[in-house]
Amino acid sequence: MSFTNMLPVSDVVACCAPLTREAMTAEHADDLARSLRAIADPARLRLISIVAASANQEACVCDLIEPIGLSQPTVSHHLKILTDAGFLSRSKRGTWAFYRLVPGALDSVARLLVTA
Amino acid sequence: MSFTNMLPVSDVVACCAPLTREAMTAEHADDLARSLRAIADPARLRLISIVAASANQEACVCDLIEPIGLSQPTVSHHLKILTDAGFLSRSKRGTWAFYRLVPGALDSVARLLVTA
DNA sequence: AATGAATATTGAGGAGCATCAATGTCAGTA
């Protein structure tokens, strides 16, 4: 996945009618597809899920590697994709990196899918 | 995309708490990711959009090729993916194939994404 | 400074996917 020209969800869904209201433009379709691709992966869905279900709605990478069952570089890779896409935010404290959900990001995408 | 073991959205989302309520299982993540991958493509998003915005909420392939701007086999390919995933239904009348939205399919996915 | 721990980045291999040209299938028609 090339994440040059990645723009966060909040921009993608700032405007615009839901998917089924009127024929969408090619550009709008590209943007929404980019956001959807970021969450269309089982490892990333589980990362989101674990982060959301964690105490304080945040988790550090060290807490995510074992439950996900992938290598540390791969987990970091997925976290970067989710962060670049605007679904997660990152804050570093000491040597640890903590990730948390960006409020409303998932809901924005969900709103675009909903029918009427 | 291998569509062996493809199961429609309705089954994927029959049960289960939204993504952020509790840590999801690997199987559930796989299923949801499969559904999301089906719509995480600009051409397929536009197909859904055009079908939904058409008169009677249905459109035949011949009406879709020109606005999408891809070859006829490619459009058929995308329509098959959306149909297998449970987002579109197909009905053949004469030599024409008409596609329409499966009611509630998109909403089911949207419900899983929504936060709390 | 040197060491160790947590995370990120790089590079590579292999699987998956979008696309098209060519061909196949099937219904309607002459």
Add this chain to the structure above:
DNA sequence: TACTGACATTGATGCTCCTCAATATTCATT
């Protein structure tokens, strides 16, 4: 039966992406 039109399938090509090993970076501790 032959032919035409609408759509589906097959096969090939090139690109995208997931994954890991190896390496780099960054921060705290000694």
